[in-house]
Amino acid sequence: MTDVQAAPPAEEDFERPVPAERAPRKTAPIVPAQNIAGRALVVVIAIMTFLSCVTFGAVTLVRDTASVWENQISREATIQIKPADGIDMEIALATAAGIASEFDGVKGTRIVDRAATVRLLEPWLGSGFDIGQLPVPRLVIVTINEDSPPDFAAMRTAIATAVPSATLDDHRTWVDRLVAMAHTTVTIGIAVLALMLSATVMTVVFATRGAMAGNGHIIEVLHFVGAEASFIARQFRNRFLFTGMKGAAAGGVAAIAVFVAFSWWSSRNMATPQGDQAAALFGNFAIGSAGYLGVLMMVVVIGALTAATSHATVVAYLSDLEAGQADV
Structure with missing residues (x-):
């Protein structure tokens, strides 16, 4: 009986080890999501937004109250007989x-x-x-x-x-004073809003420069290896847009809570001396749908302004960097 020698196994019969897929490496963001400066910036933007919304609401209240006074006075004249x-x-x-x-x-x-x-x-x-x-x-x-x-x-x-002995008073003097007061109040309110927005812009500029200084070596490397300025600026813009919207939303909600609280207090203190005096000056503290829409627009404007300011600051920084490299 002859021995039959088995054929060697073919190469394809061996199972080759399949290399495990390498997990993608997570890249660290250029702008850290959480840091002390970011949290402080949220608080500052929230405060600025709160003050801006309160100023806007106060201007709306005074303007509406002055309009009511003007309409009431213009409906009547008074004859006084001594x-x-x-x-x-x-x-x-x-x-x-x-x-x-x-x-x-x-x-x-x-x-x-x-x-x-x-x-x-x-x-x-x-x-x-x-x-x-x-x-x-x-x-x-x-x-x-x-x-x-x-x-x-x-x-x-x-x-x-x-x-x-009779005199007629058509209240024109009072109406003119009310109109002048309303215009003055609106002008002051706009000036205060402009100052607050300017302060917010300057705060964002310093915060952006601080974030860039903390990550300056990364930014320079990315820039010199070919990363476009728009890409780097977009990273900062997205981060600061999120930060600005978060702070602005917090400030807007706080301002709305203040107006709701004052409106509730006014409704609970009707027919009392302090309630009547407050109602005579500011109405029922209700800013109406236009006022709440204005608060919402203020939140959006401050968030967009934060992002735009950060973007412009980064672009200006990179332009100065390129200019300094060219001089060398």
């Missing part, structure tokens, strides 16, 4: 009211009676006094058509001729 010897106050009031009601543009007249006059004077004179024993002027309220106001000069002359 007591004088030989004058019958009731007849004088009726005469002045009748003359005013004859002019085009007058919707109606209302004589402030003795009881209403007493109520107006009670905060200063107390209750229980006799108005007939005091030389207190009496008033006639004239309701005006805002779209077609009357000729106040002619009305003033006619009333003064019939009732010499």
Whole structure:
């Protein structure tokens, strides 16, 4: 019996070891995601955004309140009749009211009676006094058509001729002062916002330069091996956009919380002296949908401004770097 020698195994029968796939190496970001400067910048941007939103909301409140005052005052004029010897106050009031009601543009007249006059004077004179024993002027309220106001000069002359002790006040002086105050407030608010945005820009510039100084050797190597300035600037812009939006969102939410809290306080303190005074000056502290939209726009603007400032700072730095290399 002959031995049959087995054939050697073929080369393909051996299982070759398959090299394990090498895990991709994680690259460190040029701008660290978490560092002390980044957290401090978030806090600074949050504070700046909060102050900017509060300023914007305050300007909105004052402007809206001044507009309400202007509309209320422009709807009415007042005839004041002072007591004088030989004058019958009731007849004088009726005469002045009748003359005013004859002019085009007058919707109606209302004589402030003795009881209403007493109520107006009670905060200063107390209750229980006799108005007939005091030389207190009496008033006639004239309701005006805002779209077609009357000729106040002619009305003033006619009333003064019939009732010499009567004077007509169309409140133009108060309206002009309110308009001037509103314009001044808006101007001051815009100036304050501009200063805050400028301070935010300068803060971002210093923060960007600080981040670049901490990673300067990496940036220079990337730049000299061919990395484009736009690539490096984009890394900073994305990082600072995230930082700016996070800080701006925190500041905007805090500002909205302040306005909501003041609005709640105003609603809870209605019909109280402090509540009435606050409502007379600032309304109900409600900035409305336009105010909240403005706060949202402020958050977006500050976040975009942070990113744009960082981008411009990096591009300027790299341009100076190239210029210095060319001089060498």
